[in-house]
Amino acid sequence: MTEPTTYAYFGPAGTFTEAALRSTSPAEGSVLTPYATVPLALDAVRGGAADLAMVPIENSVEGAVPATLDDLAGGAPLVITAEVLLPVNFALLARRGTSLDDVRRVGTHPHAEAQCRRWLSQTLPGAAYVTASSTAAAAEALATGTAAYDAALSARIAATTYGLEVLADQVGDNPDAVTRFALLSRPVPPPLPTGADRTTLVCYIRHDHPGALMQILEELSVRGVNMTTIVSRPTGERLGHYRFFIDCDGHVDDAPVGEALMGLRRVCAEVRYLGSYRRAGVAPAPAERAQADARFREAQAWLARVREEGAAY
């Protein structure tokens, strides 16, 4: 009998991250363990306490989740094996008996505050914002009486989890906000290509020089690889030292992506491969993938003939 899968997730119970993990329908018997921070959830996988970890990576309104990117760039390598897109809707929660007029301070995760800023300034103009480690941690602290605020911006489900009341629902400024979550494992071969895949990389150029970023982009563009995201983050070593997080369409087994990776390995001091995995919400286009791959294979065969026979047409 196979062991049940153990999952770490950015918690506590009631985070959007937990909802993202549950949306993947973990098999019966799976163990889901919350961790207070993203690095702790990822370290659980690195150290073997969990097989997989679900963490937020990017939000459609507030952008990248720095805690996730910075952790993935260092430490023992992990790879993304799947991504999940989850619509994020926020509710303002409070202890029973609290009314909107009583709310002076609101606690939540910084990404959540950024997504509800307009609503907050219009509905609770005088209210101060207090940072919490996650939306659910804000709700939990209210329930346990340890919060330095009167209300929490959380997922609605956290009201049930922590026995709180919903003071206002659907308070996000953008009703279509979506967060992208990544499921990470210790390095394993990627899932098979589907024709709708994404590859994630971290590139680092040690010596800044004119055109350094252009060199990275060229490796992708000359091979027709579509970059979908680029985020720069300081390495923390010195002012002006940055690494680039890049998402591109395609799979490491696709010839264009594979060749681009080799090119990047030549021009960058370091390249960390963070996985190839099926893109969420995109229909596979195996025909297009096969066409691009065929052009590369044909060019490879042509070069082999040039080398072997001295001529090829």
Ligand SMILES: O=C(O)C(=O)C[C@]1(C(=O)O)C=C[C@@H](O)C=C1
């Ligand atoms: O605090 C949570 O509930 C999370 O899962 C984290 C997080 C994030 O890091 O962006 C996830 C989705 C929302 O955009 C707000 C917060």
